[in-house]
Amino acid sequence: MNEVTRQAATRLRAVIRTFNRRAQVDTGEGSPTRSQQAVLAWLEDRGPLSASELATLERIRPQSMSQTVDALASRGWVTRGAHPKDRRQVLLSLTKDGVAAVHKGRQTRQAWLTDALERRLTTEELDTLVAAIGLLERVVAEESDPQRTQDAAQGS
């Protein structure tokens, strides 16, 4: 094991830990929680999805997703619709309020970060960061792990 790699891993874990602390912004009463925000963002990005698909995307159990979806439906941010071909499935769709909520939530959660990036990095440093984000996306990408292929392939 390369020592440079080991140190990079330690520092990366530490700074992401700090990042996560900073990211716990107070979003106020009317805003989605973090897990709710994630689900709303998936629905905005990919359109109607089933609870199973959302659970796979978020890498949590379907039972856990069930509760998040329930909360979102109670708030009027998503509606449940029938799947055209498979009556077991329930397709979740964003309502108008849901779209507004995800936009507001994203703006609130991202404000501190865009502010910090603007104020604390030069243009060149921002370029370096963007390049590194691309590398990180590669690093954290899912393995083509035989054990998880089945799950990963579920999204129809």
Added chain:
Amino acid sequence: MNEVTRQAATRLRAVIRTFNRRAQVDTGEGSPTRSQQAVLAWLEDRGPLSASELATLERIRPQSMSQTVDALASRGWVTRGAHPKDRRQVLLSLTKDGVAAVHKGRQTRQAWLTDALERRLTTEELDTLVAAIGLLERVVAEESDPQRTQDAAQGS
């Protein structure tokens, strides 16, 4: 607001979200939980600390830290000792088992990351990442915010 900054922020938040999912490795029965691991790491790094100091470092309320400390003491990973000058304070110290636990926990939690860094990045790309980690450390650093100066200065 610069569009490049906005997109960088969105991608950074997304990749860190994925990172966090990947980081939720199964550490098994005998290992510290994530919050326990963090406390053990602080004690290893800085020596005996009070519960208040640990709460400040972790940016959580003292009442919350109390519970984590309680769990660590029950496991025999930390011991409570008297503060030499202030009898209100309780100084937490790592036991031998605690040192072993934090080492094992770090190794387990970090394995997937060092592995992925080694296998998916070239040496030059790793350099870019390390440079970006330095930038991120600056970005997430705490403001010299007048409202929090008192808290931040507590660590004696």
Added chain:
DNA sequence: TATTGTTATACTCTATAACTATA
């Protein structure tokens, strides 16, 4: 039988409120 979804229950992490002991 397998898959989708739900309900019940429990654990981790953190929060607020209220309290004791010490400064």
Added chain:
DNA sequence: TATAGTTATAGAGTATAACAATA
């Protein structure tokens, strides 16, 4: 009065177990 620490309680987020409906 202020600070350090604790106990009680609650909510968010996730897990496993058990079940119903549909494929």
